[in-house]
Amino acid sequence: MQKILRVNTRTGALGFESCGEGTARLGGRALIAHVLLGEVPPTCEPLGRRNKLIVASGLLGDTRVTTAGRVSLGAKSPLTQGVKEANVGGTAGQALGRLGIRAVILEDAPASLIPRVLFVDAHGARLMDMPELRRASVSDTCRFLRHRFGERVGVLCIGPAGEMGMRAAGIATMDHTGVQVRYAARGGLGAVMGSKGIKAMVFDPQDAPAPQFHDAKALSEAGKELARLLLEDPKTENRHNFGTPAVLALCNELGILPTRNFRSGNFEGALKISGEAIASLIDKRGGDARKGTPCVKGCVIQCSNVFANAAGKAIVASIQYENIALLGSNCGIDDIDAIAELNRLCNEVGLDAIETGAAIGVAMEAGVLDFGDADAARALLHEVRRGTPLGRIIGNGAAITGTVFNVRRVPVVKGQAIPAYDPRSLKGIGVTYATSPMGADHTAGNALETAGTVDPRGTEGQAEVSRRLQLRAAVLDSLGVCLFIRPAFVKKPELIADLLNARYGWGWTYRDVRAFAAACLADERTFNERAGVVEPGDLPEFMRDEPLPPHDTVFDLPLEDLERTWTADPPDDVF
Amino acid sequence: MQKILRVNTRTGALGFESCGEGTARLGGRALIAHVLLGEVPPTCEPLGRRNKLIVASGLLGDTRVTTAGRVSLGAKSPLTQGVKEANVGGTAGQALGRLGIRAVILEDAPASLIPRVLFVDAHGARLMDMPELRRASVSDTCRFLRHRFGERVGVLCIGPAGEMGMRAAGIATMDHTGVQVRYAARGGLGAVMGSKGIKAMVFDPQDAPAPQFHDAKALSEAGKELARLLLEDPKTENRHNFGTPAVLALCNELGILPTRNFRSGNFEGALKISGEAIASLIDKRGGDARKGTPCVKGCVIQCSNVFANAAGKAIVASIQYENIALLGSNCGIDDIDAIAELNRLCNEVGLDAIETGAAIGVAMEAGVLDFGDADAARALLHEVRRGTPLGRIIGNGAAITGTVFNVRRVPVVKGQAIPAYDPRSLKGIGVTYATSPMGADHTAGNALETAGTVDPRGTEGQAEVSRRLQLRAAVLDSLGVCLFIRPAFVKKPELIADLLNARYGWGWTYRDVRAFAAACLADERTFNERAGVVEPGDLPEFMRDEPLPPHDTVFDLPLEDLERTWTADPPDDVF
Structure with missing residues (x-):
């Protein structure tokens, strides 16, 4: 028990x-x-x-x-x-x-x-x-x-x-x-x-008795099948070699890479901070630097890395796409070593690098410091650590920073910073930001993976894309597995029930898993409704008003479409 | 038209x-x-x-x-x-x-x-x-x-x-x-x-044609009757002589005078900042100092004043109870000249002195400055004027100040500072703070005036008190008259319809006036509901947890009672 x-x-x-x-x-x-x-x-x-x-x-x-x-x-x-x-x-x-x-x-x-x-x-x-x-x-x-x-x-x-x-x-x-x-x-x-x-x-897990599984053999077999399916998926190898920064070049190409407080989706310094550039630096620098390391024991993807400075000393592990984008391009900074140092400081001070990078971008918009000024950004993080008034503003995130410095262009939904995917040119994730009980959170349903099949800048089908991704994320987040194993479940959807049945003997079907996901989201939505969180929480007004280069897109999904995300009949195929 | x-x-x-x-x-x-x-x-x-x-x-x-x-x-x-x-x-x-x-x-x-x-x-x-x-x-x-x-x-x-x-x-x-x-x-x-x-x-009203009234004679007569009723009410003379600071001693006695960020309802320095003390200083100092001046031409109450320094130079006009309480006792400051100077700075910088006084109190709670340190408070207001990070925090009010400085005791409801009536010992106004579409605003329905007839610390009848006061305020705020003329309408409720009918010829009755008030509040509540404002917005948790000296009261009206404020049948007697 x-x-x-x-x-x-x-x-x-x-x-x-x-x-x-x-x-x-x-x-x-x-x-x-x-x-x-x-x-x-x-x-x-x-x-x-x-x-x-x-x-x-x-x-x-x-x-x-x-x-x-x-x-x-x-x-x-x-x-x-x-x-x-x-x-x-x-x-x-x-x-x-x-x-x-x-x-x-x-x-x-x-x-x-x-x-x-x-x-x-x-x-x-x-x-x-x-x-x-x-x-x-x-x-x-x-x-x-x-x-x-x-x-x-x-x-x-x-x-x-x-x-x-x-x-x-x-x-x-x-x-x-x-x-x-x-x-x-x-x-x-x-x-x-x-x-x-x-x-x-x-x-401390020492002295803990070994867990008892309903059917250890079936569990082991289902686990092996999962690993096999995962290893045969081409995304897995890409993630292993380049980690999450692998997507930076793609996001830049799609025009969704946050640049200078979301003024553009294209960053002229993208090549210098891409997954390929980082992998090559890691190879060159040696020392502590590592590619393809696991974050949990037993992971077959191993997308983590250790980023080291020129002397081979570890600076930040693992350096991730979202942090590079928010602390880098979003602040107009194209020096990967400077970005890594900002990321290290966030890690040491105990800050979400996404929220903090967005807050620094807003402070740059306000003129507190200049876009591209990595030294000033670093100094800001030291202010956060010391708890000065300015540091406390930044440390309270992008929305508070925008409020205090009277900024109109504040990239937040429901008070939380928008991560590294500008929703004007990836509208499915905009639906997620607006309709997920989690607010602006890419892990709640990231439409990047559907960008090849659904026009990322079109308005059609985006609510459906987001809903499916959100249901999916709710399951994975409840199993305690990584979102990156999704390809295996897409290929073999019944595997989730197999794993749970082997572990617990519940006799679940795929439909039970889907109901489980829906119930999780329903609980969350009920909580938010009672808390007074406006659902859907619309995107910032500037994203509806201000065209985003290079595609000159605005977020133009009507609020009614967003509202329909959860009122329409749920999809049959969660995965 | x-x-x-x-x-x-x-x-x-x-x-x-x-x-x-x-x-x-x-x-x-x-x-x-x-x-x-x-x-x-x-x-x-x-x-x-x-x-x-x-x-x-x-x-x-x-x-x-x-x-x-x-x-x-x-x-x-x-x-x-x-x-x-x-x-x-x-x-x-x-x-x-x-x-x-x-x-x-x-x-x-x-x-x-x-x-x-x-x-x-x-x-x-x-x-x-x-x-x-x-x-x-x-x-x-x-x-x-x-x-x-x-x-x-x-x-x-x-x-x-x-x-x-x-x-x-x-x-x-x-x-x-x-x-x-x-x-x-x-x-x-x-x-x-x-x-x-x-x-x-x-x-610029010059060159404007004289307004045309439906029945100028009836309007004039109703207006005279209003003034007569008002002048025979004892509160009017008290207000004329001492202005709004007249209530400071009463509030201190009731134990609702905000003191040191709402830690007490009693201030040991109350006598030094009371209406009587101010009136006597004004008499003594002469020069620019004045009592009993009007704020709008034609007011028969004339509760305003000009507060002058020892040299007789005008510092602030008019000095008001709420500002004295929030900038004074709430900050542990008992020097009326120091308080007047803080009030003057708020006026010059363009700040709500209530919100600002509450924010300074919260900053004192956080240890940014000490309670009672008027010099430091003054310096803070200069920071606001200069727009420094610290100044911008304070200038954004008590809630933001509490957020940035990580304070738990933040006296706000729906994001707005609680004015100079601690709701733990004046529970009717607590209902107003929680249920008024305006949030914590004493002018939306101030139960102080019922403290003689309804036990201010009891739980019975408070929702009814607040609702009646709120409906009343909605009418007065729509006529463009002062809340202080209420005594005349209490004595002769039909006077409101008389005035409107004389001005416009609408043929309204007292019931129409009541429906007008109810419609105003309904519009406001609908707007708030759509905006995601939680109604009722509960009082700060510390006011439910922490007994308020000297009566050791907490705010103990159940949330359900607050919810009933607007769902129960409306009262017949608005005024």
Whole structure:
């Protein structure tokens, strides 16, 4: 029986409970939606006592299925004021799954904030004051905790930004080698964790009994089939070789690469910051630099990398497309080393690089600093770390930065920054930004993958594209697997039910999986409705008014089309 | 026939139209609600092209009825994201009424902001670039415009805060002597005016034909009766002698005087900042100092004052209770001269002193400056004027300040600062804050006046108290008269219909007036619902959790009671 650990961060009370009828068949994102809807007042203050931070392992989190082991974090978001789930690889999810813990729920909030660490192992859980970690960087925190508790532990932690309640703060984790820092970045969940006074959670899987599966052999076979299908898909090799930056050149070509605060979809410096350029630099520089590394043990895609400076010293791992775009082209910066340094600073301070890059772009629009001025951007991030008024503005994200500096061109939907796909020339993702309960989040349903089959700049069929992608994402985010395994499920849709049935013996069909996805989104939408989040949340007005070069497109899907996304009959084919 | 002037601030097009069927019987606040609901997309960006700033004269705005001539300003609020109306005395409303203009509607927004002045007289309207007014203080602006256009004009203008799009910015006007600066302060309407690139509106009533009334004799008689009833009410004399600060001692006694960011309802320095203390200082200091002055010509109450420094030089006119409370006790400041100087700076920079005082209190809570440090508070207001990052935070109001500085105790409802009546010990006004479409605004329904008949700390009957007061306020705000004439209408409720019938010949009854109020609020609530404003907007969590000294009360009205405020049957007796 899977367990839920509740932590009252005000009283310090800790308690395990068994997953009951309502939660036994939920994991990851779907579990978060369920808990939020059932337990958190939708209109509560996101950083107040009534919000809860939920850490949930996926339904396949304790298996060796490839990429499984991502962990979901969720709460009412201080950015969107609605439901938020963000998931991440690294070791924390696998450790949690191995401990048989389906969720950790941080409740209430302490009267005063002393950095505390929640330690969980097979023998129980405890809270420890660790004032020495106050305002510690993410890598210092992880290093300290791995030294203290051993290298086998999984860690989730926040940086100074989360401690200071900044709404661009994410929650960081590390891979098993202690090199990669990865983020459940979006939605300001790091600020929620900070509001609970929890600097880090440490999960030690040692001494945990081996998980019992309904049909271990069938599970192993379905897992092998999944890996096989994945490895034969050409996207997998491309991702392995170039990582997520592989898509930068494509996005530039499509005219959707955010450039100078979304003034253009084309960046003249694109070649210098592309996946190919990065791969070649990694090859050339050697030292710590690596391509094709995994973020969770057992991943067959291995799309991560370690980006090193000219001296071969690791700067940021892994460097990702969205971060390059928001901190790079969006700020008019074409120097990949400067971008990597900005990304490193975001990682150390504990910031979502997407939200932060967007905020810096808005500050550039306001004239606080110049487009292309990487030194000034770096200085800004140091201000964030120090918590100066200017730093706190940036650290609270693009919407707050736009408000404070009186900017009209602010690329946010529902309070959250638009990621690295300008929706004017990729309209399906615009539907996702507008209609996903997650707000502007590419992982909630990224239409880039349909750009070859559905005209990305046309208005036809975009709502259907988005809905299908969103349902799909809801399933993957609940299994605890990576979105990049989707090609295998597209080829063999019944594989999801096969995996779940082998793990749990539920006897599910493909239709049950689809209903599961729909229920997850319905819970999320209900929460948002009660929270007063306007759905659909329209795109920023400037994206409806201002043509985007090079295709001179505006976002012209009528609001009624967006509204139909969830009211029309659902598609039969989720995957 | 009354006219509406539309100004396209992007193209510069100006056009007059006659009030049609939908608007002929609307004025002030009710007209604003109607125009917003009909013409402004509820989810639009408040400082974007789709919002409109509406200036509306009251239904009695062209009459000599006492206190008539207040002008209403309205828009979608950048603070609450919902409907907002704020009204103010001074000369602008009477000038507008005299010109036969029921409303001026500023539409769209210019691509770049050069300070412009809208000049309107009996011969037409025109827009004039006045770059010399860029970032000019409110008094400099008014002085310049009165010099340029003559002292008979009515002026509405913004200060640097409005030009910089700060959400605590109000819209200022002057009395006919050029001494008093008064504000349509709340809701961030100054920022909306700034977004339209309009630094000032100047209304010159010279050459306007005398207004034609349906029955001038009956109007005059009803007006005289109103004045008579008002003058025999004891509150009128008290208000004349001590102005709004008269209630400070009462509020302190009730335990609702905001003190140190709403940590207490009792201020140890209350006696030093009370109405009596101020009146005695004014008497002693002489020079410019004055008590009992009118803000609109023809007012029989005359509750305004001119507060002078020890040398007899005018500092602020008029000094008001809410400003003293928010800038004074709420910041732990008991030096009335220091408070007056803070108030003067707010007036000059163009800030709502309530919102700004609350923001400074929140900054004090965050440790940015100390409670009681008037010098530091003054320095903060200079930062606002200069537009520094810190100044822009404060100038954007209490909610933004709380967000940026990670404060949990933020006294706002629906994004707008709570005025000078702590709802934990005056629960009826708490209902108003939660259920009024205006958010936390004492003028929308101030339960202080019922504190003698309904237990202010009890839970019984508060929703009914608030609803009645809110309906009442909606009528008065639409007539263009002062809330302080209410005692006359309470004694003789049919007087409102008498006045309207004499002015227009509508043949209204008391029931029509009540239906008018209900329709106004219904329009506003519909707009808010579509805008995603959560109604009722609950009070800040700390007010439900943290007992307020000296009575150790929390706000304990259940959310369901608040919800019932507008769903229960309406009261028969509005007044």
